[in-house]
Amino acid sequence: MIRPAIGAAGGFLFALPVFIGAMGSSEHQAGMPHGVEGIPDTVLFAYVQAAMRLEEEYPGCAGMTWPVLAGIGKVESGHADGSEVSSSGRVDPLILGPRLDGSGAGGNTTPHGDSDEGAWDGDDGFDRAVGPMQFIPATWASHGLDASGDGVADPHNVFDAAWSAAVYLCVSDPGAGGVDFNDEGDLEEALLRYNRSESYVEEVREHIRHYAELSDQTTHVPVGSGASSAQGRAAAGWALAQVGKPYLWGGTGPHAFDCSGLTMRAWAAAGVSIPRVTTDQVAAGTRVGLAQLQPGDLLFYDTGSGASPSHVTMYVGGGQMVNAPRSGQTIRVEPVDGDYYSSRFVAAVRPG
Numbered sequence: 001m002i003r004p005a006i007g008a009a010g011g012f013l014f015a016l017p018v019f020i021g022a023m024g025s026s027e028h029q030a031g032m033p034h035g036v037e038g039i040p041d042t043v044l045f046a047y048v049q050a051a052m053r054l055e056e057e058y059p060g061c062a063g064m065t066w067p068v069l070a071g072i073g074k075v076e077s078g079h080a081d082g083s084e085v086s087s088s089g090r091v092d093p094l095i096l097g098p099r100l101d102g103s104g105a106g107g108n109t110t111p112h113g114d115s116d117e118g119a120w121d122g123d124d125g126f127d128r129a130v131g132p133m134q135f136i137p138a139t140w141a142s143h144g145l146d147a148s149g150d151g152v153a154d155p156h157n158v159f160d161a162a163w164s165a166a167v168y169l170c171v172s173d174p175g176a177g178g179v180d181f182n183d184e185g186d187l188e189e190a191l192l193r194y195n196r197s198e199s200y201v202e203e204v205r206e207h208i209r210h211y212a213e214l215s216d217q218t219t220h221v222p223v224g225s226g227a228s229s230a231q232g233r234a235a236a237g238w239a240l241a242q243v244g245k246p247y248l249w250g251g252t253g254p255h256a257f258d259c260s261g262l263t264m265r266a267w268a269a270a271g272v273s274i275p276r277v278t279t280d281q282v283a284a285g286t287r288v289g290l291a292q293l294q295p296g297d298l299l300f301y302d303t304g305s306g307a308s309p310s311h312v313t314m315y316v317g318g319g320q321m322v323n324a325p326r327s328g329q330t331i332r333v334e335p336v337d338g339d340y341y342s343s344r345f346v347a348a349v350r351p352g
Contacts, residue, residue: 036214039070039079042089043132045318046162047073049240049333050147054166056241060178061170067211068169068181069162071204072194076134080158083132087319087335089148089159096121097129100136107197112136120155131155133165143168147243148332159333169194232296232350234270236316239263245331247324252276257331259312259324263298266314267351270296274351278312285351290336293348299336301344309346 036044047066054064073079083091102111111126116137118124127137135144135155144153147163154160169190170179180186187208191201239262248256253265260278267274274284282300293299293315300309313321315336323341324331336342 036070036211039073040085041318042085042087042320043073043079043158043162044070045320046089046147046158048318049159049243049316050162050166052237052240053147053163053243054170058167058170062178062180063182064166064170065181065212065215067208067215068187069165070211071206071208072165072191073132073162074207075200075204076129077132080132085158087337088150089157090154091132091156091158094122094156095131095134097134099123099126099128101126112138115141131161132158133161135161135164139168140164143172148334150332151330165194229294231267231270231272231352232294234296235263235266235272235351236295236314236322238269239266239314239322240316240333242266243322243331243333247327247329247331249327257324262322262324262331263312263314267296272351278309279307281312281351282309282347282349285349288348288350290345290348293336294350296351298349298351299341300346300349301341302346303344311344313341315348 039047044066047069050069051064051066054061070079077095080091080095083093083095085091098105098108100108100110100112102109113126114124115127120130120137120140121128129136130140131154133155137155140153140155143164144155145160145164145167146153147159148157152160153164155164169181172193173179173189179190181190187205188201191204192198195201242253242257242262245253246256247258249258250261251257252261257265260276260281263281264274264276275281278300281298285298288294288297295315295317297315299313299315299321301311301313302308303311305311313323315321316333319336320333321336322331323334334341
């Protein structure tokens with residue numbers, strides 16, 4: 001499986017990032033950075049979300065961190081360099097690798113005939129690697145996953161691409177009992193399955209080491225009031241791990257949730273008890289402004305389906321929120337500033 005590296009050449013100058021700290025139980029979890037120079041915020045958030053979800057949903061794989069995915073994303077596309085990334089994760093223009101016709105372009109000498117009728121790469125003669133994580137369409141057909149909960153597994157969406165890459169690294173060796181990404185040998189083998197090139201693996205590992213060093217230089221955002229920032233991060237991390245599960249009215253898990261059932265259970269996982277229903281949750285904490293949002297804060301909306309506020313989501317950082325929207329849909333991540341919810345906003349509350 002080959003994904004030719006494309007994107008920006010040369011290195012980036014990095015400012016010291018400010019992190020919101022670890023979200024998840026693993027001491028190796030790299031945390032939620034406010035920003036890393038050279039990585040668009042939405043792309044960075046996609047890496048973080050995918051890393052946090054992996055151990056929850058694939059317990060045989062341990063130690064996944066956002067620097068692992070960022071190392072791949074840097075080599076594959078320069079973190080979608082040259083494209084705009086929307087708050088929902090879609091890249092524009094699309095990122096397409098060289099035509100894999102065996103001519104040697106991009107270092108590839110093995111022809112890959114068209115497998116998707118040009119659906120993802122616009123080429124009905126030969127495949128091209130697609131998206132910010134550079135999946136070959138044939139591989140995407142078997143391993144592409146929907147991380148955003150919109151019902152479409154799209155290699156040109158950074159959330160879908162990062163999550164699919166994380167899962168592929170975990171499951172691509174059918175004979176393995178699991179992958180420990182803290183183990184240098186396991187990490188090397190996983191990267192070789194992603195792209196069987198020793199030089200590729202070494203380049204990716206150099207970037208992983210660099211990002212890991214940045215993630216260790218952690219400072220914390222102070223909390224003005226309400227629950228601690230650590231509890232908010234824990235609640236947000238727990239909520240992110242539920243993405244993809246179905247909405248169920250009255251659901252409080254573990255397999256399905258409604259909006260307030262999800263937020264109640266997320267905060268319970270962080271050691272904080274909040275009421276069950278939306279109209280009570282809005283009064284169970286301190287009001288905060290949208291400019292002061294921190295992971296774990298609750299966002300309330302009047303969607304016209306009952307007493308106001310009738311809907312609640314959870315802020316998870318990077319301008320994104322986890323949302324259990326309504327019957328027939330799954331829990332998903334979406335931007336706080338999306339048109340539908342922005343016009344129905346009521347309040348933001350920090351539990352505690």
